[in-house]
Amino acid sequence: MPRTIQRPLPDGWTFPDLHPVLQRVYAARGLSRPGDLELGLQALIPYSSIKGIDTAVQLLVPVVTQQKRLLIVGDFDVDGATSTALAIRALRLLGAQNLDYLVPNRFDFGYGLSPELVEVALTMKPDLIMTVDNGIASHDGVAAAQGAGIPVLVTDHHLAAATLPQADAIVNPNQPGCEFPSKAACGCTVVFYLMLALRAYLQQQQLLAVAPPNMAQLLDLVALATVADVVPLDHNNRILVEQGLRRIRAGHAIAGILALLQVAGRESSRVIAADFGFAVGPRLNAAGRLDDMSLGIECLLTDDPQRALELARLLDDMNKDRRQIEQGMQDEAMRFLQSFDLSGEMPTGLCLYQPDWHQGVIGILASRIKDKVHRPVIALARDDSGCLKGSARSIPGLHMRDALDEVHKKAPHLMKKFGGHAMAAGLTLNEDGLNEFTRLFDQVCSAHLSEAELTQTLETDGALQVADYSLELAHALRWAGPWGQGFPEPQFEGVFTLVQQRVVGERHLKLVLQPQGSDLVIDGIWFNIDTQRWPDYSATQVTCVFQLDVNEFRGRQSVQLMIKDMNSN
Structure with missing residues (x-):
């Protein structure tokens, strides 16, 4: 097991109304004042500080008011798919009708707006091209489109190179000179903010032919993209994810997300951020990895629950194929790495x-x-x-x-x-x-990289008292997120008597554990074990790194430890 270290705690932290363990968890993640726990939409950073957003709005106004033809050029991952779907859904809500999208097949065109992709785009006769989740490095593609008389609006979140493409507008929090504080915004969040700015302008200028739509209805897409793209969950991103999750739990998600949760065996009423990362995201990504992300985008665009379920099942099948391919490649890679183990170099x-x-x-x-x-x-x-x-x-x-x-x-x-x-x-x-x-x-x-940085460590939130192995705390931790990149889900360490161990499925270890110095026994599960290490039937006492979880079986809830690593003592 890697070396474990407890996350450091700052001086003077306190959230007196919370469970002491949850106080400790929040403090270790840099939260120090009540406002840090405020996840309402009123605490979102406003769009006004995003460089280029006003120019971008002016490019989009004719798409709504004059029905100019917009072509959205997306990307073949979850962030690209959700960005594309959100842009189309938002513009439709604002009254736009001539909308289309184009996603480069990774095998034919590669990433981004390339000159070759522009040739395809021109056959669709757009009045404006808008990139989502790409474009900040597409110098040649932007030039090719403009050379053909098509203006280009770039929306992206990737880091810029030494020079920027000469697009008609660029909206990217990570471009030089942008003062938007959340540099961790994903591509879908950038599009969401642009749509907020567009709606505000159309409303102010009395140019809307429809009732001003509530853009919060699109936050399920933003939440999915933020988690699946593994961007750091700063305060702004935590608000976006939490608000999206609340909408899904309340039954207000789009049909595609509900269908993807269903085929993954997740309950929409109990969805958490991890379900995006481990269940929904991989199924959407499978389309872009093995075939064409258009399948995933169509799943996110349809409002027909039956159609969404059909597409979700196709994506689920693709994901199973992806797993098989990945396992074979991983086995080959591990055999290659064994040569370094022998040489020690x-x-x-x-x-x-x-x-x-x-x-x-x-x-x-x-x-x-x-x-x-x-x-x-x-x-x-x-x-x-x-x-x-x-x-x-x-x-x-x-x-x-x-x-x-x-x-x-x-x-x-x-x-x-x-x-x-x-x-x-x-x-x-x-x-x-x-x-x-x-x-x-x-x-x-x-x-x-120093030797210390090459030494793998597991950060934990310390040990739990026997009384902490409770459903009350397990539930509190589950709903205290959203957890994710840069705001990790709490995990603890402890010494246990190993009462029982058995393999279930192909590579999962089912455990019964007894915390040291107590009579309490707790179930544990460790997914995808290293079968060279476990099960170890000679082990009687173990040190575990784990998450405190709630297991539901036949209507009964119990505490369960989700093992992340374990060593025999």
Whole structure:
């Protein structure tokens, strides 16, 4: 088990009306005043400080008032799909009718508004192109559209390069000079804010031919995108996620989200943020990974519950196929890593490549291997043009996009393009440069990461008292979120007597545990165990890192520990 450390607590913290454990949890995440717990819409940051939003609104006004034809160019992940669906739904609510979308198939066009995609877009005869969740790096694509007489509005949240595309308007909190405080906004949130600004302008100028719509009805899409895109849950993002979750629990979600929850076996009335990350998000993503994200977007656009369920079932089948493909790739990657275990010379930055790996699954593979070895990982697959497409995942201490930029400056001939965030990025590489790229990437990672940063640790919220293993606290923790990236779900550590262990399913360990020094016995479950380590029938006392959860069986609720890691003492 990795080394565990308790999250540090600041001085002077207190939330006197809360359970002491919940007080401790909030304080460790930087909350220190009552306003930090305010998750109402009135606490949202206003849109007025977003650079470029007024110009963007002016570009969109004719789409509503003159029925100009808008083409939305999306992306093939959950953030891109929800951004596309939200833009169309919001503009329809405002009275627009000539709306269409185009999502680049990752296998044919790759990411973003490329000149090749513009050629396809021109056949659809748009009056305006709007990118969502992409575009900040699409210099050539923007120029190609404008050269054909089509203005371009870029909405994005990815980090900008040294220069910006010469778009007619850019709305991106991460562009230079933007004073919007929440730099962690996902692409769907950027579109949501733009639609709020558009509605306000149309209302002020008395240009609406319909009753002003309540844009809060779109927050289920924003919540899904925020969690699935793994952006940090700062205060603004926590408000958006919580408000979206409340709408879903109240039965006000769109048909597609309800259908995806249904096929995943989740109750919409009890949905939490983790259900987006582990149930809804992967099923939507499967369309973009294996085929065409248009299937996922259609699921999010339909208002027909039966149609939504049919599409959700197709997405569920795709996700099962994705899991099979991913498992095979992961087994190959682990066999490759065993050679480093034997030599004891694991690189600081890992590049993994097999010619037959699936382009759509390398992102998940990179993430899985990163979690196992606690190193920055790039997984690569060959595309139809003979180039290598790479998906990169990082660990704290290394900004992945900046690391790729360093490699590019050392050897500009290697990468055709790259972009992304601190923790995740993508790239296109010339195949004959793989060995040089691998060496340079390892050098850059080694220069930035210390031995301490390469030592995997599990942050916990400390130990629980015996009285804390209660349904009251388990329920309080469940609903005290939303939890996610940068605002992690509480997990604790403790020593237990191992009363019973057995494997259920293929790789899940069912446990009965007794907290040290007590007569209490508690059920536990550990999903996807390392079968080389567990079950260990010689173990009698264990140290566990776990989350306190509620198990429901035949109408009866009981406390259950969700094991995250465990060592025999």
